[in-house]
Amino acid sequence: MRVLCILANPKPVQESYSKRAGMEFIKEYQTQNPNHEVVVMDLYEKGQEHLSYEALYDAMNKRSGKMPDEATEFASFDKYIVAAPMWNLSVPSILKSYIDHIVAKGITFKYSSNGIPKGLLKNKKAIYIGSRGGAYPFPLSLIAWDERYVRFIFRFMGIKDFEKVIFQNTDKDPVKAKDKFPEFLNKVKNLSKSF
Numbered sequence: 794m795r796v797l798c799i800l801a802n803p804k805p806v807q808e809s810y811s812k813r814a815g816m817e818f819i820k821e822y823q824t825q826n827p828n829h830e831v832v833v834m835d836l837y838e839k840g841q842e843h844l845s846y847e848a849l850y851d852a853m854n855k856r857s858g859k860m861p862d863e864a865t866e867f868a869s870f871d872k873y874i875v876a877a878p879m880w881n882l883s884v885p886s887i888l889k890s891y892i893d894h895i896v897a898k899g900i901t902f903k904y905s906s907n908g909i910p911k912g913l914l915k916n917k918k919a920i921y922i923g924s925r926g927g928a929y930p931f932p933l934s935l936i937a938w939d940e941r942y943v944r945f946i947f948r949f950m951g952i953k954d955f956e957k958v959i960f961q962n963t964d965k966d967p968v969k970a971k972d973k974f975p976e977f978l979n980k981v982k983n984l985s986k987s988f
C-alpha cells in the first residue's frame with residue numbers, strides 16, 4: 794500500500810494548523826500500518842511549478858513530459874492525504890498548480906467514446922485536512938471552495954472515497970482555537986486509525 798501526503802503551506806509545521814494536523818495523521822497512520830510506504834510531498838519544499846508551455850506542449854504531442862510524469866507518479870499511490878489552509882475561499886494556488894499537472898488525459902482520466910470524461914483511478918481513497926480562519930455553515934459552505942474543489946477534482950479522476958476534517962474559526966477566535974486544537978488533533982488521529 795502506497796500513501797501520498799500532500800502539504801500545501803509555506804509555514805513550518807509548528808506554526809500551521811493544517812500542516813500539523815496532516816503530519817499527526819501520518820504519524821498515527823505509520824504507527825498503525827508500519828509496512829505501508831508513506832511519501833510526504835511538501836509542495837513548497839518541492840518548488841511546485843505552474844504548468845508551463847513546455848509541459849503542455851509535451852502533453853499535447855504525447856511525448857513524455859513533466860505533466861505525464863507527475864500524473865503517473867500520483868496515480869501510483871493508493872491513498873491520498875491533502876493538508877491545506879483555506880486561502881481566499883479556496884486552496885493555496887500551489888496546490889492548484891500541482892492539480893494542473895496531475896489531471897492528465899490518458900493517465901488519471903479519459904474521454905469515453907461519447908465524449909464524457911471518466912476517472913481512471915479506481916479503488917483509491919482520500920482525506921482532506923483543512924483549516925479556515927472563519928466558519929462556513931450552509932449556505933456559506935457553498936462558497937467554501939477549498940475542500941469542495943479538491944473533492945470534485947479527485948472525483949473527476951475517479952477517487953470517490955473522500956473524507957474531510959476541517960479546523961475552523963482559527964482567526965475569528967485565536968485563543969479558543971489554540972485551546973480546541975488538541976481535541977481536533979485527537980479527532981484527526983482517530984480518523985487515521987480507520988483510513
Ligand SMILES: Cc1cc2nc3c(=O)[nH]c(=O)nc-3n(C[C@H](O)[C@H](O)[C@H](O)COP(=O)(O)O)c2cc1C
Nearest residue numbers: 809810811812878879880881882924925926927963
Ligand atoms: C492569504 C490568506 C488568505 C486567507 N483567506 C481566508 C478565507 O478566505 N477564509 C477564511 O476563513 N480564512 C482565510 N484565511 C485564514 C486561514 O485560512 C487560517 O488562518 C487558517 O487557519 C490557516 O491555516 P494554517 O495554520 O494551516 O496556515 C486566509 C489566510 C491567508 C494567509
